[in-house]
Amino acid sequence: MQKTISALIGIGAYLVVQDTGAQRFDWGTLATPFISMARAQDADWQKVDETLGRKPAVTGDVRRYGFPRSDLSVTLDGVAIKPALALGGWVAFKPAHGGTMIMGDLVLLESEINPVMAKMIASGLDITAVHNHLLRASPATFYMHVAGHGDPLKLASVIHDALAESKTPLTVAAPPGPPPAVELDTAQLDQIIGVKGQGNGGVYQFNVPRRDPITEGGMQLSPVGPMGVAIGINFQPTGGGKAAITGDFVLTGEEVNPVIVALRTHGIEVTALHNHMLDEQPRLFFMHFWANDDAIKLAKGLRAALDKTASTKS
Structure with a gap:
């Protein structure tokens, strides 16, 4: 039996052993996740934090940096939008394929889209979507989805320089005081939605996972x-047990309609549908x-919509 052994040197060396009997086992498929993890652990994350001007929220192997538009005063149907409701930009870093x-x-804002995009594409980042999330907001806000792969510090520099073309705050100011209370029956909201929510800047937030891996x-x-x-x-309280709600459903094609x-049956407006x-x-x-x-009424409508999806429920 003849075997060919080749070593690849770059992000890491691995062996490929191939038999002439058409049997092949590629150790690289096993090695790549470990190489990626090692590279991520070797990264100087303190410099990444300094470049982005903030500390991340760390969950598992993901570091998520928030870029809320706290500089904007956006209103919609008379509601002053808190950053955590609909103005919370973010970038997440995850080990992958020998890098990040x-x-x-x-x-x-509309005037910021092209300057930020130009910086992104000049540095090799991908723009994967540009669109609205809300209707009738003043001023109108848009959402640019980005993706990339490489050295985390270089990626952080690209993000920083691109956002510098906007008025997105690049340093984090100390909060003026304790976060505002969420004056809603959050225990009942948890029960209806089916997962535990959490407060964030006066907004009560839920993340409902899908059952299928993505x-x-x-x-x-x-x-x-x-x-x-x-x-x-x-959910953002608006007084008297009422709340403004927004967010996004993650859906496969057959779940959309x-x-x-x-949502429409329960008085909830659909404001955007896109990738x-x-x-x-x-x-x-x-x-x-x-x-x-009414927050409870809206939660029941959202639960009816969730029941049309392959989402989890505790």
């Missing part, structure tokens, strides 16, 4: 919340929504 992959969703470029996108592929639901019908990524598996569509009404 990034995915992100940046909140921009991959992009051959990498599983997990944990799903930090990577932007969980169903996101946000049943969810539209469920966020380019080559994910399974193919996904993201549906954004809006309403301002």
